[in-house]
Amino acid sequence: MLYSVRMRAAQGDAHEKGGKHISGAERLVSQEQLPSVATAMLRRALFHSRGTADFINLTVETVLTENVQAVPCLPIATVAVPSVTAGRESAQAELIRAGVAPAAVAAAIEALAGLKSSLRGAMLVDAQTGVRLDDNGEKGIRVSRMDIADEQAYLCWLNRQGHSNIHIQEAVVLASKVMAAPGVVAELCWSDDPEYVTGYVSTPMLYTRFTKLKPYGSPIGGRIFFIKEGTDLEQLADYLQYQPVLISVPAEEAS
Ligand code: WAQ
Ligand code: MG
Ligand code: MG
Ligand code: MG
Known part of the structure; x- marks a missing residue:
């Protein structure tokens, strides 16, 4: 048995009240880890650089081990860039290499850069047209029920x-x-x-970091998942939110 631990914190009122x-934060941990992980989440909500939360929702649910899917960890690359403009250009090129249409990439970067406030989750966007596919508004789709299989090795x-x-x-676990x-x-x-x-x-091959994707001091961040045409969106949203997943690092590299 594992425990899904999820925390969301807001200021002013609950998320759903504006x-x-x-x-x-979301983790998938053993009973032994649960108290310290829950405490760390509360602390994080109370002492966050985005401000002090006055609404905190902490949810703990059991997950059957037999339902957990094993997923390999993505390799990591880092690209040092001199400016946000250069970073976004490099990120755009990488997205296009991955198969996202140039117009969709441009629309997505504009959508993230133009947000007036951060979403709680991610936007699903058509990789061909750049059109937003989920209808979750400011909530977006929150990926949950994932963690690393062996934290020390990771x-x-x-x-x-x-x-x-x-x-x-x-981020590497989520991605x-x-x-x-x-x-x-x-x-x-970007954060x-x-x-x-x-x-x-x-x-699906590589997690590439760009050292500057937004201006220092900006509290606006977000995530966009680019989706292939013909994908079953309901099934995808269900996997992202509810399928328990444990990520493992390659065995030969773990020791
Ligand atoms: N599911 C979907 N979207 C999420 C989730 C989630 N579990 N958590 C965060 N988001 C969205 C949401 O819109 C946030 O506003 C936005 O992403 C940013 O979240 O390699 O810290 O937790 O150096 O602030 C990436 C680079 C850091 C890490 C990302 O995101 C590196 C980060 P944050
Ligand atoms: Mg966070
Ligand atoms: Mg986060
Ligand atoms: Mg954050």
Whole structure:
């Protein structure tokens, strides 16, 4: 038995009552880990760089181990860029290489860059036309019920590549789950944490970080999942939100 632990925090009021999204997190942990993981989430909601939450929803649900799907971890690449403009150009090129139509890429970057406030989840966008496919508004689709299978092995694997921050730790897990879904061509993401300017493009082959995808200080971030034509959206949304997934690093690299 595992426990799905999910947290969402907002300021002013609950999300569904128009509150500003502050922070969210999702883990899939053992009973032994549950108290410390839940405490860490509460702390994160209370001391976030986006502000102090006054609404926090913490949900704990059991998940049967036999329902958990194993998914491999994506390899990580980093591209150092001198400016946000250069970063977005490189990210655009990577998305086009992955098979997203240039017009769809342009529309998506404009949509993320033009957000007036951050969504709580991701937008699903047609990889050919750039049209938004989900009708979830500011809620978007929140990917959940995923974690790393062996946390120590994962942290060692990241450390050997010079990565140690929580943003990467979580984003690579999320992207690995998302890229394992049939019909997802690529993902574009940058953080809504004002101080975190590195973003990424993920494809089913590679997670590529770009060291500047938004201006320092901006509290606007988001995620776009580019979807292949003809994909069953209901099935995809169901997988992203509800399918329990544990990510594993390659065995030979884990030791
Ligand atoms: N499911 C779907 N969308 C999400 C989720 C989720 N579980 N969590 C966050 N988002 C969306 C939401 O719109 C947020 O506003 C936005 O993504 C950014 O979330 O390699 O920290 O948690 O150095 O602020 C990427 C680079 C960091 C990491 C991403 O995102 C690296 C990050 P944040
Ligand atoms: Mg967050
Ligand atoms: Mg996050
Ligand atoms: Mg954030």
